Amino acid sequence: MNRSKIIPSNIPAPQLATDELIQALRWRYAVKRFDVDRQIPPSQWNAIEDSLILTPSSFGLQPWQFIVITSQSIKDQLPAISWGQQQPKECSHFVVFAGLRSMNTDYVDRFLEDVANERSLPIESLAGYRKVVLGFIERQESQIPDWAAHQLYIALGQLMTSAALLGIDTCPMEGIEPAKYDTLLGLDSTPYMTKVACALGYRHPEDTYANNAKVRFDRNTIIKTM
Amino acid sequence: MNRSKIIPSNIPAPQLATDELIQALRWRYAVKRFDVDRQIPPSQWNAIEDSLILTPSSFGLQPWQFIVITSQSIKDQLPAISWGQQQPKECSHFVVFAGLRSMNTDYVDRFLEDVANERSLPIESLAGYRKVVLGFIERQESQIPDWAAHQLYIALGQLMTSAALLGIDTCPMEGIEPAKYDTLLGLDSTPYMTKVACALGYRHPEDTYANNAKVRFDRNTIIKTM
Numbered sequence: 001m002n003r004s005k006i007i008p009s010n011i012p013a014p015q016l017a018t019d020e021l022i023q024a025l026r027w028r029y030a031v032k033r034f035d036v037d038r039q040i041p042p043s044q045w046n047a048i049e050d051s052l053i054l055t056p057s058s059f060g061l062q063p064w065q066f067i068v069i070t071s072q073s074i075k076d077q078l079p080a081i082s083w084g085q086q087q088p089k090e091c092s093h094f095v096v097f098a099g100l101r102s103m104n105t106d107y108v109d110r111f112l113e114d115v116a117n118e119r120s121l122p123i124e125s126l127a128g129y130r131k132v133v134l135g136f137i138e139r140q141e142s143q144i145p146d147w148a149a150h151q152l153y154i155a156l157g158q159l160m161t162s163a164a165l166l167g168i169d170t171c172p173m174e175g176i177e178p179a180k181y182d183t184l185l186g187l188d189s190t191p192y193m194t195k196v197a198c199a200l201g202y203r204h205p206e207d208t209y210a211n212n213a214k215v216r217f218d219r220n221t222i223i224k225t226m
Numbered sequence: 227m228n229r230s231k232i233i234p235s236n237i238p239a240p241q242l243a244t245d246e247l248i249q250a251l252r253w254r255y256a257v258k259r260f261d262v263d264r265q266i267p268p269s270q271w272n273a274i275e276d277s278l279i280l281t282p283s284s285f286g287l288q289p290w291q292f293i294v295i296t297s298q299s300i301k302d303q304l305p306a307i308s309w310g311q312q313q314p315k316e317c318s319h320f321v322v323f324a325g326l327r328s329m330n331t332d333y334v335d336r337f338l339e340d341v342a343n344e345r346s347l348p349i350e351s352l353a354g355y356r357k358v359v360l361g362f363i364e365r366q367e368s369q370i371p372d373w374a375a376h377q378l379y380i381a382l383g384q385l386m387t388s389a390a391l392l393g394i395d396t397c398p399m400e401g402i403e404p405a406k407y408d409t410l411l412g413l414d415s416t417p418y419m420t421k422v423a424c425a426l427g428y429r430h431p432e433d434t435y436a437n438n439a440k441v442r443f444d445r446n447t448i449i450k451t452m
Contacts, residue, residue, distance in 0.1 A: 005439040005440075006252045006439060006440040007436075007437060007438070007439050007440070008252065008253050008254065008255040008436045008437075008438075008440070009436035009437050011249055011252055011253040012253075013253065013393035014249060014250040014253055014390060014391050014392065014393045015392070015393050016242070016246070016250070016391040016392055016393075018269060018270060018272075018273035018392060020240070020242070021273055021277065021388055021391055021392060022273055022276050022280075023237055023238075023240060024240040025276070025277055025280040025384075025388075026232045026234065026237055026280065027234050027237040027238075027239065027240055028280075028282070029234040030282060043244060044244060046244075047244035049445070049449055050248050050251070051247065051248070051251060051387075052448070052449065053442050053445060053448055053449070054248070054251040054252065054254075054440070054442070055383070056256060056386060056398060058400055060441055062443055062448065064448065065447075065449075065450060066448060066449050066450070067450045067452065068449060068450070068451045068452070069451075069452055070451065070452075071452055074452060111441075111443075114441050114442075114443065115441045118439045118440075118441045119438055119439050119441070146372070149376065150376070150400075150422075151379075153376045153377075153379030153380050153382075153383065154380075154382055154383040154386070154398075155383065156379075156380055156383060157281070157379065157380040157381065157382060157383020157384040157385075157386075157387070158251075158383040158384070158386065158387045159383075160282060160380070160383075160384065161277075161383070161384045161387040161388060162247055162251075162387060165240050165242040165247055165391070166240065166241070166242055166244060166247065167239040167240045167241050167242075172282060172380075174284055174376075185452070196376075210233075210234045210235035211233060211234075211235050212233070212234075212345055213231040213232060213233050213344045213345050214231075214232040214233070214234070214280070214344075215286055215337075215340050215341045215344045215345070216279050216280070216288065216340075217337075217340065219275070219279060222278070222279055222288065222291060222292060223275055223278065223279070223291075223293075223294060224291060224292070224293045224294065225293075225294045225295075225296065226293065226294070226295055226296075226297055226300060226411070
């Protein structure tokens with residue numbers, strides 16, 4: 001990300017037309033067969049990475065790492081540990097969403113140092129915030145991996161929506177063997193573990209899944225208003 | 227949702243400019259103080275509901291219900307069960323993300339009936355798919371609520387991204403008391419339980435949080451490419 005400060009109040013309110021949004025969400029489907037001949041151009045990919053980096057997370061703690069795989073030799077090894085699915089091999093870019101195994105005071109302090117730097121604040125002014133965050137972590141105890149997974153699924157949602165708007169196809173991949181991913185990607189000795197993944201690229205013109213009508217329960221079943 | 231069939235291959239590929247996407251994600255922040263005098267107009271709110279309905283989920287099973295609260299008398303009761311936070315009370319629309327407590331064969335069969343109807347297929351042609359889905363559910367056993375929560379966080383991500391693009395502000399709310407929400411909203415006797423929530427509306431012009439520079443770890447810390 002560009003290191004000039006990003007201040008939300010300095011940015012004009014977006015005003016995408018509702019139709020453009022909804023058409024993109026209708027265009028999206030879980031791609032079964034990617035076009036191996038089409039790669040996502042660097043400028044578009046850069047925007048996709050920005051959308052990952054800009055994902056909101058609890059307290060802004062970003063308990064994650066996103067592993068982007070473009071190496072064909074690594075991609076070729078993924079179907080065998082992904083229930084035989086070919087999307088990781090045939091897509092342009094494959095993203096593995098890895099979450100923290102645990103969180104400690106050091107991690108929080110590193111984050112608060114970033115907050116102090118970015119906002120030109122004395123670190124002491126963040127003492128109250130530090131106490132709240134450390135209290136939160138303590139209450140989570142062994143639940144940190146689950147909490148991190150929740151944050152990663154926000155990132156997955158933001159990623160799929162962002163990609164669709166740019167005309168980039170996706171397939172979310174929950175059907176993977178996380179422990180084998182960890183070993184293949186060298187995550188075993190790191191603070192991060194594989195939680196979920198997503199293939200990105202372009203639908204093959206003959207992917208018949210694109211012709212399936214989208215199925216959703218009725219609005220009144222899904223949405224209750226009170 | 228409009229009940230005419232939605233077929234992804236019939237929709238032209240979206241082509242939002244990358245800048246427009248990234249500016250929207252930079253404009254977004256977790257609103258602390260909403261403008262109580264501004265309501266989301268119905269046409270915009272309808273698009274937000276569509277973005278919830280169109281959220282991708284495992285096998286398309288949509289293990290969720292979204293409860294939209296606009297009643298001020300209900301909103302007034304929420305801060306007390308939301309760690310004292312005022313956003314549920316001051317926002318325009320408050321969405322509670324509720325997930326299935328369990329999943330059974332009936333649920334799957336209801337879903338497959340929709341698939342058969344929407345795609346004009348004989349139900350028998352879905353027998354193989356039915357077996358896969360039921361096998362999946364059986365393997366999940368007691369994990370259904372966690373699995374449903376993951377799907378809901380995809381919806382939360384899609385919602386926040388969609389809202390930002392439309393110039394609608396949000397505040398994701400994990401700091402809530404789910405059991406008390408269930409009681410207040412009458413979910414105790416339903417198949418759904420509260421998992422997370424999100425306030426939507428417009429930032430108050432004096433919400434100073436909008437002036438805080440966004441804090442993210444360096445790109446190289448968050449993204450690993452291989």
